Amino acid sequence: MANNVPEVALAYYEVLRAGGFNKGGTNFDAKLRRQSLDPLDLIAAHAGAMDVCARGFKAAAELLSDGSLESMRSDRYAGWETPVATQMLQGDLESAAARVEAENIDPIPRSGQQEILENLVNRFV
Secondary structure (H helix, E strand, O other): HHHHHHHHHHHHHHHHHHHOOOOOOOOOOOOOOOOOOOOHHHHHHHHHHHHHHHHHHHHHHHHHHHHHHHHHHHHHHOOOOOOOHHHHHOOHHHHHHHHHHHHOOOOOOHHHHHHHHHHHHHHHO
């Protein structure tokens, strides 16, 4: 379960970024699975899940406070709120294709920097 901490941290990051929980919270359960049949196994699963959530939440708060991930996100999507980009995002695929053909647009692939982002998140978990 510990390898889920980065994923949980990113989920909580978005929750915190949006202002936190207004109603409710985290819901998880412990089910019989694998060879975990004893009540002790279910308690251990529940406690482990709570631990993952706590570690993920703490990592998310630190990551948000640090600002590095948000800065990289802003850099990555800079320009997406320009009038041309907004129009394209609100339009349909045919309109975007027509613009590409009319203006002879040949976009250059740009790295999403996935490895760098994963390393950044892993520094906080």
